[in-house]
């Protein structure tokens with residue numbers, strides 16, 4: 253089978269974004285626009301050669317994809333048009349194969365839509381993706397003959413008033429044999445309204461050579477919608493999120509309002525998951541069966557076990573929550589938090605690099621950092637692990653069935669023994685043996701019939 257090269261044009265400055273960030277690095281669903289296009293290309297054919305044309309000063313774009321070594325890069329120092337952009341990448345394309353042209357700022361294109369174009373190109377045709385728009389202003393128009401055969405594309409600025417009335421537009425996406433593309437691109441001239449080398453002029457060249465041109469019309473115009481400004485970016489973000497929400501519901505999740513959940517990454521849900529409003533998922537998140545998430549939560553790179561309930565206003569980042577646990581409201585689980593089964597984390601509790609074994613409870617106003625908590629432990633309100641001495645972090649270990657009284661400071665490194673009890677208000681800086689009571693409370697002082705000072709009279 254002829255090798256597929258996917259050529260992604262991304263040299264445009266994106267002036268209308270009014271941004272210091274190159275346009276294709278702006279994010280949609282938490283990922284750069286270009287990442288969506290690269291993924292679509294990979295899903296289409298995972299052996300495809302992917303080439304990105306980037307612009308002058310676009311080093312930041314290359315750098316953003318440094319972890320994708322299979323992507324090839326071609327610089328287009330000056331933007332002289334889409335045809336010129338393609339020419340810059342020709343040396344990187346597989347000569348005996350076919351080339352599919354995509355755009356770094358058209359992020360929602362789907363592999364299924366592209367497949368027929370690739371197939372047609374492999375059969376020797378020039379495949380073109382078109383769309384029928386109510387308002388075609390700004391786009392290149394598809395000009396067909398009386399038999400409905402595509403003849404050429406005319407850019408809006410070069411079009412006659414009659415041509416401007418055509419509602420079928422060029423999405424810019426096309427596929428054709430690389431040899432032919434090379435031949436036609438070499439023939440392009442810039443004697444047009446914009447003084448640019450138009451890739452679209454290759455259509456007329458194909459027709460002249462008798463190469464069949466096969467148009468495909470998209471059923472969902474959003475797939476070929478480009479991002480030129482932040483308003484369009486926001487619009488596509490909403491569409492993208494609607495797709496995500498519909499996918500989640502198809503997979504068996506209840507969304508109390510599909511318009512108020514945002515997935516910025518990959519979310520995998522179990523059966524009968526319930527997600528309340530205004531929940532944001534980032535990175536890779538896995539939810540087990542029957543997980544319930546209250547309103548206003550953020551979950552990032554997290555694994556949540558079956559039957560977990562997360563109450564409102566929780567922030568969960570880089571954490572693993574065991575089955576049947578309860579979190580929040582207002583809890584913050586930071587990276588490397590590992591909770592076993594049936595753990596309770598209550599309001600205003602923060603954990604970091606902390607592992608908590610089955611059935612332990614940390615219900616109120618607590619900070620646990622660099623800690624290992626056994627099973628059946630009760631951590632009282634206001635307990636703090638003093639894990640940082642200003643220079644280094646130290647570990648706190650609390651053994652099974654220990655009881656930590658409220659408002660205690662555990663000054664790490666320190667170990668609280670099995671079934672030990674810490675009296676409320678203690679500051680513990682040495683290890684506590686198993687089964688013992690540790691109390692550092694100052695002895696109570698009492699003065700009977702105490703007279704409070706009174707204000708002295710002004711002289």
Ligand code: UD1
Pocket residue numbers: 261262263264265305328330331332333334335336337355356357390391392393405407421422423424449450451452478
């Ligand atoms: C282009 C098409 C037009 C089509 C429209 C769809 C041409 C001549 N016209 O017009 O028929 O309806 O897209 O959106 O192709 N780019 C480069 N280098 C360049 C110029 C552009 O990489 O020198 C990239 C841009 O980053 C952008 C894409 O190509 O992603 C399209 O460029 P743009 O200038 O927006 O083309 P249009 O004039 O909109």
Ligand code: CA
Pocket residue numbers: 478480
């Ligand atoms: Ca455009």
